[in-house]
Amino acid sequence: MSAQSLKKTTATWIIVIMTLFITAIIFGILMRLNQGNDYKMSSPGFYATMTTHGLTMIAIWSVAGMVAINYLLTRYIKVPNSLSVFALVFTVIGAAMLWYATFVGQFHAGWTFLYPLPLVKIAWAKWATPLFFFSLVVLGVGWLVWSVGLLVQILKKYSLKQAFAWQHLSKKEPEVKTPPLILISTVSLIGIILSLIVAVILLALTFAEYYSGGAFVNDSLLMKNLIYFFGHTIANESLYLGLAALYELMPEVSSRPKFKTTWYVALAWNCTMVFILTAFFHHLYMDFVQPLGLQMVGQLASYFASLPAAGVTAFSVFVLVFRNHIKWSLTNVLFFIGIMGWLIGGVGALIDATISNNVALHNTLWVPAHFHTYNAMGNVLFCLAFFYWVANEFSGSQTKTKAQQLKTALLLIGGFGFVLMFYLAGADSVPRRFSNYPAEFKSAPLMATLGAVFATIYLIAILLIFIEILRKCVKAFSAS
Amino acid sequence: MNDHQFILIIFLAAFIIITAVFFLTYRSSLRPEEKSDGIKKPLQKRFYFLIALTIVLVILLSVTIPKSPYFKYSDQTPAKVVFVDAMQYYFFMSEQAIDPAKPSGADSIIIPVGQPVEFRVTSLDVNHGFGIYNSDAQLVTQTQAMPGYVNRLRWKFDTPGTYHILCLEYCGANHPNMRTSFIVK
Numbered sequence: 001m002s003a004q005s006l007k008k009t010t011a012t013w014i015i016v017i018m019t020l021f022i023t024a025i026i027f028g029i030l031m032r033l034n035q036g037n038d039y040k041m042s043s044p045g046f047y048a049t050m051t052t053h054g055l056t057m058i059a060i061w062s063v064a065g066m067v068a069i070n071y072l073l074t075r076y077i078k079v080p081n082s083l084s085v086f087a088l089v090f091t092v093i094g095a096a097m098l099w100y101a102t103f104v105g106q107f108h109a110g111w112t113f114l115y116p117l118p119l120v121k122i123a124w125a126k127w128a129t130p131l132f133f134f135s136l137v138v139l140g141v142g143w144l145v146w147s148v149g150l151l152v153q154i155l156k157k158y159s160l161k162q163a164f165a166w167q168h169l170s171k172k173e174p175e176v177k178t179p180p181l182i183l184i185s186t187v188s189l190i191g192i193i194l195s196l197i198v199a200v201i202l203l204a205l206t207f208a209e210y211y212s213g214g215a216f217v218n219d220s221l222l223m224k225n226l227i228y229f230f231g232h233t234i235a236n237e238s239l240y241l242g243l244a245a246l247y248e249l250m251p252e253v254s255s256r257p258k259f260k261t262t263w264y265v266a267l268a269w270n271c272t273m274v275f276i277l278t279a280f281f282h283h284l285y286m287d288f289v290q291p292l293g294l295q296m297v298g299q300l301a302s303y304f305a306s307l308p309a310a311g312v313t314a315f316s317v318f319v320l321v322f323r324n325h326i327k328w329s330l331t332n333v334l335f336f337i338g339i340m341g342w343l344i345g346g347v348g349a350l351i352d353a354t355i356s357n358n359v360a361l362h363n364t365l366w367v368p369a370h371f372h373t374y375n376a377m378g379n380v381l382f383c384l385a386f387f388y389w390v391a392n393e394f395s396g397s398q399t400k401t402k403a404q405q406l407k408t409a410l411l412l413i414g415g416f417g418f419v420l421m422f423y424l425a426g427a428d429s430v431p432r433r434f435s436n437y438p439a440e441f442k443s444a445p446l447m448a449t450l451g452a453v454f455a456t457i458y459l460i461a462i463l464l465i466f467i468e469i470l471r472k473c474v475k476a477f478s479a480s
Numbered sequence: 481m482n483d484h485q486f487i488l489i490i491f492l493a494a495f496i497i498i499t500a501v502f503f504l505t506y507r508s509s510l511r512p513e514e515k516s517d518g519i520k521k522p523l524q525k526r527f528y529f530l531i532a533l534t535i536v537l538v539i540l541l542s543v544t545i546p547k548s549p550y551f552k553y554s555d556q557t558p559a560k561v562v563f564v565d566a567m568q569y570y571f572f573m574s575e576q577a578i579d580p581a582k583p584s585g586a587d588s589i590i591i592p593v594g595q596p597v598e599f600r601v602t603s604l605d606v607n608h609g610f611g612i613y614n615s616d617a618q619l620v621t622q623t624q625a626m627p628g629y630v631n632r633l634r635w636k637f638d639t640p641g642t643y644h645i646l647c648l649e650y651c652g653a654n655h656p657n658m659r660t661s662f663i664v665k
């Protein structure tokens with residue numbers, strides 16, 4: 001594969017992802033304005049927008065991490081460019097089908113499409129249900145092929161044990177060293193593949209019921225477990241892909257020694273893999289019929305997932321920066337703020353993953369509060385850091401960013417202001433997924449309006465960064 | 481201070497501490513090259529940090545797990561049982577079991593103050609939520625309404641007044657308007 005085609009595919013991905021991102025942010029702002037009574041959408045219109053926003057965001061920020069590791073993995077292994085191109089085509093087609101189902105067909109069962117809502121008492125065009133599920137099939141096939149392909153390429157060079165860095169657990173200086181990028185990519189790809197396999201089962205069960213004409217009915221509790229295994233796992237593993245890029249690039253752009261795989265890094269990521277696959281049980285705390293043991297596993301796994309995260313990754317970034325002279329560029333600034341957002345969102349998540357708090361917070365705005373924190377102020381920033389770095393690579397110069405401080409300030413104020421409005425309303429018992437708020441939630445509409453204002457500030461920062469990335473890409477490719 | 485305020489204060493404190501640590505760390509990196517001395521014995525410090533974090537987590541776990549809703553009043557006999565059948569976009573509530581073929585509820589439900597009661601919550605179509613709000617619009621407790629399953633929620637109401645039930649699981653376009661109420665006296 002030529003380096004040029006890898007660059008072109010990466011640049012195309014960046015443009016597709018950023019365009020969808022900006023549109024989806026605008027949908028988000030419109031939803032917040034509707035909740036603030038500043039703008040009027042119909043109720044199905046609001047929920048169709050919410051479904052599109054949620055799934056589009058989850059989709060683009062999982063593939064963004066894949067784009068990053070796909071590019072960076074070529075430093076260590078061979079990666080055929082066809083994998084990424086294949087996934088790009090499937091992602092674009094899948095997204096188009098999804099948008100058609102939601103905006104034309106008015107499909108609006110939410111991004112978690114919780115069984116049996118998409119199948120019973122359908123309140124949208126009949127064809128929109130199968131179209132929605134087939135759009136998931138198309139998206140899923142693209143990513144499954146891509147993630148399996150990347151894993152196979154890794155395993156051509158490293159044995160499975162080496163890819164998990166097990167040799168680092170017993171020896172200080174093993175013969176074959178596993179770079180952190182390989183270790184984290186392996187762990188995350190396996191998680192993604194498992195979540196996609198569960199998605200296949202989920203879709204098969206859904207189609208079976210849909211096409212059986214009432215002869216076959218699923219079990220609601222089982223379906224809910226499957227849905228959250230899929231949804232929780234895919235959302236979290238995407239974040240780890242962003243971290244893989246951070247491990248590879250943050251020391252490099254900061255002119256500090258590379259992160260090495262040591263026994264504790266190896267142990268931490270192996271533990272993460274186990275915890276993250278069982279933490280999803282925290283989505284079912286309020287289903288009291290779920291076996292008690294699984295509820296306990298949910299809280300334990302959610303708590304201990306934070307140890308490797310905070311103790312290894314965040315601590316390593318701290319050691320990298322603290323009392324060391326760092327040349328700050330937009331790349332490492334974004335990584336640094338991303339770690340901060342990830343930790344703050346993590347605290348919000350940990351609070352909600354405590355069963356006794358979940359009674360007070362489940363399905364309030366606290367939920368979008370914490371996941372927007374570690375997405376919009378965590379994973380998005382890790383991926384943007386990669387985009388910015390790679391655009392500089394294309395144009396051949398890591399030039400100084402224009403108005404870097406302004407961009408950073410807008411991002412911080414807009415991003416944290418936006419999520420803070422969710423937290424305040426969530427802690428005031430305001431429900432999530434309400435298109436309009438009942439009169440007793442007196443301050444909820446004001447918080448929604450302020451949330452929209454802060455989100456607009458965030459959007460401006462994103463636009464400024466995107467324009468700069470775009471310029472660099474255009475310059476690089478028009479010259480070649 | 482109620483639970484919600486306590487949660488918010490803990491979170492905001494963590495937010496401020498994390499932001500301060502990151503800001504100071506950033507500031508410490510602006511020193512000139514020759515004054516860079518980094519952190520001494522990072523491995524040892526990381527070890528202590530992990531130990532401290534583990535201890536904190538274990539303490540939090542042992543304090544919070546027993547407070548889980550599953551154990552609330554589980555050793556007492558409820559003074560009243562209320563059956564709840566949720567359906568797009570209504571709640572049927574009754575002191576008698578509800579016939580799913582012909583669901584209907586009582587006109588009003590009155591709950592005795594200061595005594596444990598049990599709600600047996602299910603759904604006749606899609607998933608719904610059963611969130612109990614007090615007259616100050618604060619969420620008191622909740623469970624899910626899932627088709628094919630009955631969730632048993634126990635609670636003791638110490639304050640008389642009108643309580644509202646809001647649907648807390650997205651169930652379709654009219655979800656925000658799915659509600660009912662009961663009286664505690």
Ligand code: HEM
Pocket residue numbers: 025027028029031032050051053054055057058061110111112368372375376380418431432433434455458459
């Ligand atoms: C500043 C940018 C953003 C804005 C203004 C925004 C706004 C919103 C709003 C208003 C909701 C509905 C909240 C509710 O009442 O339940 C929502 C839901 C959601 N957002 Fe965002 N959002 C933004 C960024 C993101 C990002 C980066 C992600 C990345 C994963 C994301 C993923 C989601 C998901 C998964 C949902 C849930 C959808 C559902 O409930 O079905 N959002 N967002």
Ligand SMILES: [Cu+2]
Pocket residue numbers: 608609647648649650651652655656658
């Ligand atoms: Cu509902």
